[in-house]
Amino acid sequence: MSLRLEDVTLTYPDGEGRLTALDAVSLEVPAGGLTAVVGPSGSGKSSLLAVAATLVTPDRGRVVVAGTDTAPLGPAEKAVLRREKIGIVFQQPNLLPSLTALEQLQVMAHLSGRSPRAVRDRARDLLDAVGLAEQAHRRPHQLSGGQRQRVNIARALMNDPCVLLVDEPTSALDHERGAAVMDLLATLTAQRGTATVLVTHDRTHVGRAGRVVSVRDGRLTQAATV
């Protein structure tokens, strides 16, 4: 199942007029595909993620998540779609300080209808997949920045999303850890078949993505297969 943006335009109020943050953007990411969106500050990367996440409604165009056109959906329906189909990895992990790595994942599944045992098993499997099986019972302050980002990624996969949206995953990490997180995202995307979009201003590690797209002044200017 894929993610598709069709001719998406998004504007914000700007004094007397409107500022165009996204200008007729079209982008398709297939299941199992990892697309990196690169661009300078203010180019529209966060706006693109927010629209893809259905957190912001575009002025024009369509966002299709796993075959569902999101345009006709109301706020409650979008919230369900987000919970069931979309994983979001924010730049800052926003982990709850008092919870262990395992518990951070478990709380994500409280509305999933799965048994507590199934939830715990899935959380353990995911921590294993991101290389943190040994750290399952540590709290955020007992983890490194790279490890916190791994918990963040594992947490976004807890509800088995079709679409994974990742905001600047390597900006707080040194070169080696940044490369490792990008490798992990590429591996998880292929293994789990998510349609993954990551946005970044830093081109250092984007070679690990299957496709790189540039955004500038709200327009996709170039697409290249790496």
Ligand SMILES: Nc1ncnc2c1ncn2[C@@H]1O[C@H](COP(=O)(O)OP(=O)(O)OP(=O)(O)O)[C@@H](O)[C@H]1O
């Ligand atoms: N809520 C808002 N209201 C008005 N203008 C906004 C709003 N959010 C973003 N903008 C403007 O829209 C444009 C695109 O912003 P966006 O945050 O998408 O860029 P970005 O590429 O993510 O930047 P950065 O890398 O600095 O986070 C910018 O000109 C920004 O000033």
